[in-house]
Amino acid sequence: MKNYVQAGNVITATAPAGGVSSGDGILFDRLFGVASTDAAEGEDFELATVGVFDLPKAAGAVTFGAPLYWDDGAKLITTVASTTSGDNAVAGIAVAAAGSGVATARLRLVI
Known part of the structure; x- marks a missing residue:
């Protein structure tokens, strides 16, 4: 091409x-x-822009396969798509479960 x-x-x-x-x-x-x-x-x-990464996450549990978002203000991965202050950007898909006490989320980036 x-x-x-x-x-x-x-x-x-x-x-x-x-x-x-x-x-x-x-x-x-x-x-x-x-x-x-x-x-x-x-x-x-x-x-x-492609790959699997461990990134800091907001409080709360993450389930395998869950869509994950980037809260740019807090600089954290979250399971919350939008808040009263606006939408969080799509970041990836969880490729491992993480309990609420775990500080990171493992995700596969998606575009």
């Missing part, structure tokens, strides 16, 4: 205000991914 660019599993993005650290969940409008590298504000970094 003449118009093929890349698989898109990892893309180059520009770090937002405050920069990013490797392993951070990052949201650009509706594109959610995980920073593969550290970068200061305005620097390019690699954003993983």
